[in-house]
Amino acid sequence: MKAAFITGHGGNDVVQVGERPGPERAPGEVRVRLHAATLNRVDLYMRDSGAGITHRLPQILGLDGAGVIDEIDASDALLQPGQRVLLHPGIACGRCEFCLRGGDVLCAHYQLIGEHRDGTFAQFVSVPARNVLPLPDDWSFAEGAAIGVNHLTAWRMLVTQAQMQPWETVLIFGIGGGVSLAGLQLAKALGARCIVTSRHAGKLEQARALGADHVIDASREDIAKTVLAATGGRGVDVVFENVGEAVWPAAMKSLVRGGRLVTCGATSGDQPGADLRRLFIRQLRVIGSTLGTVSELHDLLAFCQRHGVRPVIEQTFALDQVHAALDRLESGEQFGKIALAID
Template identity: 40%
Template sequence: MKAIVFSEQGSAEVLQYTDIPKPTLDTNEVLVKVEACAVNYLDIHARRNRPEIEAKLRRGDTPHILGSDIAGTIAEIGGAVRGLAVGDRVVLAPCIPCDICSDCYRGAENLCDTQELIGFQINGGYAEYVKAPSQNAIQMPAALSFVNAAAMPIAYLTAWHMLMTRAQLRPEDDILILGVGGGVGSAGLQIAKLTGARVFATASSDEKLKRARQMGANVTINYKDTDFSEVVLDVTNGRGVDVVLEHVGAATWDQSIASLAKNGRLVSCGVTTGNIGTINIRKMYQKQLTVMGSALGTVRELRTLIDLAGQGKLEPIIDRILPLHRAGEAHLLLENRQNFGKICLCPNL
């Protein structure tokens, strides 16, 4: 089969379009013919320098295949697989949990210490075929396209778990979403609008903020021009917002905390600008703030999201669709932040 592979980490030039053998199945696995695979920023970290990938390459399991967000049709099934058939249209849940630890047992498989991510610890969807455990294959509603389905798992699952499961966003809440032009930010905006909450959104360009307003953002703030917490406090008459969706880290931490209302909840899933932030403990307890972390989400949550997309209530933003062999170009677009929405690779284009 055709695949984009790499045997050593580095710039986008390490990605090679080549022929490799199709994966062979265990009895509980399915082989999926990839129709669309979305590109995530994590793919770029993996290609450049993530130690998990370096370790995998060093073990000699070369070459590596990226790609965690995958939709396609089932081409083969293992002998023990039930409830799925060849030809089924499926989207793959990106994480493979151990299924036996206490976290997995109580349905919090996104806390599993030994979970593996498709396209990260194991080979992914930058290929004509990918294999996965049958539990990871979620059947798609007829109304959902492969490209839209592939654009969803990591970004929407992350945003949904943050807003709905962790921060428990309510219709009467005001929410501030940082970096609304990114995958998690734009997914968070759509999910927040579904709940009815009022959305404040930040981005680095007026063009991205215009798109955010078209998607329903109520108040937009260009963070390059201004301290966004001052705008938030100004618009809310000094009250602040009930929820902040944080994924930027050190650079925005102080402003994010300052934007919170009494009883405010800050939920964080990322630290692109640094790991360390401080907090004024007195202000925290007096305002009864909650700071919480969030990491990806569960298969059950992904099923909900796929249903909502099938009903047309969520619609991923697609920047462009490229043939698989142009994966390097997709990485450069993402690295240079030239996209608004997802870039999807299609092997059959």
């Protein structure tokens, strides 16, 4: 089958498009003929080093995807060949203590497609049946692919971890990136007031069009002071953060007493100052989060259909153009998801 894969670590020179063996479907698995995948920051990380992630080379990239069921167990009563589907990227063991109490995203033996096993930048992928969900009829394959990582991550951050309420205010850093944009869409649908930051004026205007209540130009405004001014000196209830070290001081100073900071990334560094005095005196909570469970993805899909939330696809590239797609993601200029169309 045709696929985009890494042969080593470095730049785009280690990313090749060519033939790879197709996946062998095991009993209980579903083989999906993929039509779209979207790019995530981890694709750049796997290309650059993949440090700390157990993988073999060559490795097919891609965490999320959507397509059509190609092959399935005849006894499966919920899915059928030819059905349009999207994927949950996390493969859980189903037997460890975390899986047994419903926390499959905490599985002690968790594997992610595109990291620990071959991913979705390919014509076919095979995953356990529980990882395959019906794609809404009016969604494109690219939209279906996009929801399985960024929107799922944002959903767990806001709903499960931060337990955000409709009357609360959330500060979202780095609007335009996939997770932050998903956070804005979901927070607005949940009824929250949203303050967003970016260093790009154009992205802030696009965020306004999507419902952002207040925008902060991080290239010229002091984020914490602007947040306090916008909230009458109170601060926000929730900080939605995936940048890390560069914004941590502003994030902590922007929180109301008893507020929650939920984080899923550290693109600017993972060793910020702890600001412990502020943490305990103001009784703040710092919550880590990543991805989400299969059950949460089902809930998210139902919520999106009920509230009309759909992923924003900025640009679609052919699989042969994966280098250009990676360059676009690496530039940080995108507003929305970058997709690959897989012929």
